[in-house]
Amino acid sequence: MPDLLTLAQGVAERAYAPYSKYQVGCALETSSGKIITGCNVENASYGLTICAERNTIFHAVAEEGPGMKIARLSVICLGHEFPPCGACRQVIAEFSLPGGASEVTFLRDGKPVTMTIAQLLPETFAL
Numbered sequence: 001m002p003d004l005l006t007l008a009q010g011v012a013e014r015a016y017a018p019y020s021k022y023q024v025g026c027a028l029e030t031s032s033g034k035i036i037t038g039c040n041v042e043n044a045s046y047g048l049t050i051c052a053e054r055n056t057i058f059h060a061v062a063e064e065g066p067g068m069k070i071a072r073l074s075v076i077c078l079g080h081e082f083p084p085c086g087a088c089r090q091v092i093a094e095f096s097l098p099g100g101a102s103e104v105t106f107l108r109d110g111k112p113v114t115m116t117i118a119q120l121l122p123e124t125f126a127l
């Protein structure tokens with residue numbers, strides 16, 4: 001099983017983050033076993049910036065189609081630690097395994113923390 005945090009760290013090096021200087025990388029494994037990576041891409045008009053997690057998830061959909069489900073996802077920021085932002089949590093939930101079972105891993109105090117998306121985003125918005 002590939003180490004998604006290691007993959008995320010590698011792709012974070014390629015982030016386009018000239019404004020925040022926060023280089024973020026993400027790696028996910030789909031329910032069919034495909035590994036997808038992505039990084040954040042910022043823009044001078046800040047609102048067009050895309051987080052590493054959403055960039056990765058959208059790429060995964062492009063690879064596997066609308067039925068793509070996230071088995072597990074890891075995110076890392078070089079020199080900083082934080083879990084996915086609220087917007088990314090909602091997008092992870094959209095492509096989660098049933099019951100919000102998709103696992104999300106991030107660093108806290110230098111150690112990996114894994115939570116399900118149901119734990120990270122209780123009462124998920126759904127139509």
Ligand SMILES: [Zn+2]
Nearest residue numbers: 051084085088
């Ligand atoms: Zn985000």
